[in-house]
Amino acid sequence: MNSLRPRVFSGVQPTGNLHLGNYLGAVSRFVPLQESFECIFCVVDMHAITVWQDPHELAHNTREVTAAFIAAGIDAKRHIVFNQSQVSAHAELAWVFNCVARLGWLNRMTQFKEKAGKDRENASVGLYAYPSLMAADILAYRATHVPVGEDQKQHLELARDIAQKFNNDFAETIAEAGYNDGFFPLTEPLIAGPATRVMSLRDGTKKMSKSDPSxxxxxxxxxxxxxxxxxxxxxxxxxxxxxxxxxxxxxxxxxxxxxxxxxxxxxxxxxxxxxxxxxxxxxxxxxxxxxxxxxxxxxxxxxxxxLMDDQSHIDTILAEGAQRARQIAAPIFAEVRKIVGFVG
The missing domain is CATH 1.10.240.10 (Tyrosyl-Transfer RNA Synthetase)
Structure with missing residues (x-):
């Protein structure tokens, strides 16, 4: 029961225009992975709402990221493309992981400090707990690999810590269920080559960003x-x-x-x-x-x-992808429920 097939999970946030940095740092890197791995590509709309989003723009941006995936060469028939909110295992497993992760671990996350700025008391709880949801995104599919840029390495390390602590905390029931080497894998990073961190065309010391006013x-x-x-x-x-x-x-x-x-x-x-x-x-x-x-x-x-001119086609890709994603995630979360001791 311990053998895991090589599986990649990766997500992109639907928060405004996709730019060259997103393409070179993430989307273009996904395409060759399709030849070596079973791939799950997710538009992480639940992560997007850690800061307020206009609902109409969020829906538009979710479809636009999906269109970018397909236009760049991702094959939605061979692999899975979907949006996160359509698969409930992400939120359910995130709550379990909120109860496994430690406050000290989350306090060390530099991205929260950067995004919340000086007014941290006004940041959402979701922004603070974002890394637990990211861990759930990956481990809901027991993914073995995640392509990451430098700014996400810390979050992947936390996902590995959460997986290890879950495996240790529930070692007895995990072993009873027949998983002799732990239930969750310690997911490995896939770090890409040059230009994974594309900088602003106006200031080479700042990352290219959709939030830059220029x-x-x-x-x-x-x-x-x-x-x-x-x-x-x-x-x-x-x-x-x-x-x-x-x-x-x-x-x-x-x-x-x-x-x-x-x-x-x-x-x-x-x-x-x-x-x-x-x-x-x-x-x-x-x-x-x-x-x-x-x-x-x-x-x-x-x-x-x-693709964006045919919204129903994009929605069909997302719905079919979500259905296939649920088929993988549902039995994994069912095992988590038994391991933790949830009844029913």
Whole structure:
């Protein structure tokens, strides 16, 4: 009963326009995983409401993330694409994990401190307990792997701590149920290569974000070719030419960011990009980056638009995905109920 098939879980929040950072840091990385793993791709709408969302925008954004998944190459027939709120096991298991996790663990979560800011007393309980729900997202499917960026590594470590404590706290009933090596796996991270952390086009020290007031700071997946070109041309740079070696990018955050984006879009090592463009001025490099970005992103933008024009088709994908997700999660949570001692 202990053998677990390799299974990937990953989620994306539906909070505003998806941008290049979301694509390079997450969505594009999902596509090759489909060849090696059983994959579950989730639009995490329950996480989104840890801060207030306009209900109409939340519904729109949920469909838009789904469209981006499909447009980028995720196969919803072979794998599972759904939105979190349609599968009750996420919320039910999150409550169990709230009772397993310790306050001290949650107090150490840096993302809560960053998002809540100075006025922490006014932050929602959901924002504080977010990591317990994230652990439930993963472990409701006993996922063995999660693709994570640097900013989510701490949450995955907490999910592993919760899994380990659950396995220890209920070791006797877990063994009675026939699980000799613990019930929940200690999920492993899948850490991607270059440009997993895409920075703002206006400030190379800040992460590219949909909450940045300047639309010039990011390339949205809904931007047309002219808009992409304009934003890259206006991207902040420094006066020096591009270096020929990676060491030359140190303390040059804007240059490092643009080179990293080019490397990720062309699937080349940064060293190869610098061999090609070392000594060049930014004007020439930016034109090359525009050409690559438009070539790569325009088909995705077009397919997203086509999908968004057929809302019922997206809703069908989500409903069918949720049904398949429930078929995996329901028996796992039924086992949790027995292990914990819930009757019925």
């Amino acid at each position: 639309d010039l700071s990011r390339i949205n997946l809904t931007d047309d070719a002219d808009t992409i070109a304009k934003k890259i041309r206006k991207a902040k740079t420094d006066p020096e030419p591009l270096p020929s070696e990676a060491k030359g990018l140190e303390s040059r955050p804007e240059a490092s960011n643009l080179v990293g984006i080019y490397a990720a879009l062309t699937d080349k090592p940064i060293a190869d990009v610098l061999t090609e463009f070392g000594g060049a001025q930014f004007s020439g490099f930016k034109q090359a980056l525009i050409d690559v970005a438009v070539e790569k992103l325009s088909p995705i933008t077009g397919e997203m638009k086509r």
